[in-house]
Amino acid sequence: MDDARKAQVPIKGRGAASWVSGRYEKTVAVGEDDGWGSVYEPPPPHPDTQVTEERARSVISRNDSPDVGFSQSVNPYRGCEHGCVYCFARPSHAYLDLSPGLDFETRLFAKTNAAERLRAELARPGYRCSPIALGINTDSYQPIERRYRITRALIEVFDACSHPFSLITKNAAIARDVDVLADLAKRRLVTVYFSVTTLDNRLSARMEPRASAPHARLRAMRTLHEAGVPVGVMVAPVIPMITDRELERILEAARAHGAAAAGYVLLRLPHELKQVFREWLALHFPDRAEHVMSLIRQMRGGKEYDSAFHTRQTGTGPFAELIAQRFRKAHRRLGFGRLPPLDTSAFVPPRPPSPQGELF
Known part of the structure; x- marks a missing residue:
């Protein structure tokens, strides 16, 4: 990390506390203390959110990872204002020569032509319909969606051509779109x-500062469930000695609010996220920071992160197996099942754009 910008205090309303250097930066400034306390340069007390509008060349991303339940995804935004300190997508900001720390949650990019590009890609002659996951890298319903409504425009494209899709979010704002979601369901x-991640409002405010409060998410879950939308809960991430004790309570609360399916993901710390998370621990849980990191290493084969397929989501070792056993027991006791399969048979490709327009 740039020592001259080392985190010393948390920033209200932000998850990260410093500009952690990205792994592709060509130069990194290093501060040298001259004894006069002049090294530390704190960030502004309330860093503003900056949004850059961009025109995407394509929007459908594809993957063949064997432990991911989708092969296609669309992300309407880059960066995420929720500021979740544990977000596995933070390192993606390094590709933009921006910090996976504060920049990830303050320097955002909105793909204003996403719906237009999605329509064009779905209209291609070689396209084969399979469910698309909406907003996997960053949350489709992060706060700037209220202004840009890109996610709503994408949903309207899916609606018009009967294309199946799934959503995962931690923002209660999804309830604004219950009208179209209910019809699609x-x-x-x-x-x-x-x-x-937690049912503790105070912990949530420190860990995921601009996401909806836990009770608001549960309320939105019930709203969608009562409208006929199949809903599930993802307890993610499970953080040892921080949130793991809440696993059963989260599952119970979600079941009571209409969740029919459930899953969990163990904390993942790829690339620069290790540093962002260690800073957060030192600022908010200094009494147990080393113990938390020790448990993480125990669940990752002695490393702070292991990207091996199949085990990267759930970890290995005794502590990871204990979490898995607790989840399986609660899952069975509460009667969770699976969400209904999505229908790919009704898909009708959009008409390719024509310079002459359309009469019908």
């Missing part, structure tokens, strides 16, 4: 997962 074209 009747046609087996949408499922929704809510990500819930």
